[in-house]
Amino acid sequence: MSQFAADKEFLAIHFRPLPFKFRSGEGKPVSYPDANGHDVGGYYVAPKPGVHTDIVMVHEFWGLNDYIRRQAVKLHDETGYGVLAVDLYGGKVATDAAQAGHYMEEVKSDEATAAVKGAVKALTSGVLGDKATKIGTIGWCFGGGWSLQTAINGGSVVKACVMYYGMPDDDPEHLAKLHAPVLLMEAMQDRWISPEVVGKFKTAMANAHRRLTVETYDANHAFANPSNQGGYDRAAAEDADAKTLKFFRKYLG
Numbered sequence: 001m002s003q004f005a006a007d008k009e010f011l012a013i014h015f016r017p018l019p020f021k022f023r024s025g026e027g028k029p030v031s032y033p034d035a036n037g038h039d040v041g042g043y044y045v046a047p048k049p050g051v052h053t054d055i056v057m058v059h060e061f062w063g064l065n066d067y068i069r070r071q072a073v074k075l076h077d078e079t080g081y082g083v084l085a086v087d088l089y090g091g092k093v094a095t096d097a098a099q100a101g102h103y104m105e106e107v108k109s110d111e112a113t114a115a116v117k118g119a120v121k122a123l124t125s126g127v128l129g130d131k132a133t134k135i136g137t138i139g140w141c142f143g144g145g146w147s148l149q150t151a152i153n154g155g156s157v158v159k160a161c162v163m164y165y166g167m168p169d170d171d172p173e174h175l176a177k178l179h180a181p182v183l184l185m186e187a188m189q190d191r192w193i194s195p196e197v198v199g200k201f202k203t204a205m206a207n208a209h210r211r212l213t214v215e216t217y218d219a220n221h222a223f224a225n226p227s228n229q230g231g232y233d234r235a236a237a238e239d240a241d242a243k244t245l246k247f248f249r250k251y252l253g
Contacts, residue, residue, distance in 0.1 A: 006105070013230070016096055022073075032084075058138070059140075079249070136161070136251070143164075143166065144165055144166015152177050152178050159181075161182045164224050182212045184213070186214050217240065
């Protein structure tokens with residue numbers, strides 16, 4: 001989504017996050033090696049005893065802030081899965097839209113791909129604890145697209161992918177590597193991940209014989225972000241979260 005980093009209208013719909021300080025004893029900061037052996041930071045909540053399923057979570061436009069940490073703990077508490085929130089901004093967290101756009105634009109695709117591939121390997125190899133046997137992915141906005149890229153590059157161990165209004169990938173060669181079913185949360189008022197963009201993704205997934213479910217909401221981009229004081233839609237967000245849990249339970253157990 002770096003092509004939108006300088007788009008004034010795109011920046012304008014991302015309101016400054018509401019102040020929030022999250023404290024939890026369940027998760028912890030971690031680092032792990034990416035696919036090239038370089039350290040990547042993140043926030044990890046270990047799975048409940050006896051659970052061997054982990055989620056790779058990718059932050060949105062703002063970076064790995066306390067809202068994302070809270071979301072990682074919330075998902076863990078609701079499912080028992082381990083959750084690794086990956087930091088693709090290298091420790092930087094934005095507090096205004098222009099800064100966030102700059103950080104998003106700085107992300108290099110090859111480095112981010114190495115980071116998400118490394119995340120899957122770290123979880124399945126036991127670098128962060130018990131070895132996961134199944135992986136799911138989730139992300140919002142910027143992270144929604146990288147949730148899909150994690151699934152594409154993570155191999156057959158990735159069993160479920162959820163993307164909230166993230167940029168799809170309709171490249172047939174890329175989709176040929178995808179094993180996981182995909183759940184996409186579509187915002188009908190979104191002028192960037194627009195109905196036209198989603199329509200092309202539906203066609204590409206059908207042509208690649210890959211499973212795609214699209215849930216549609218009469219809402220705008222970033223409707224599921226509780227810190228987005230001008231665009232948060234509680235009813236839509238709660239419905240989307242419920243469908244996410246149902247999807248993960250279906251494919252991850």
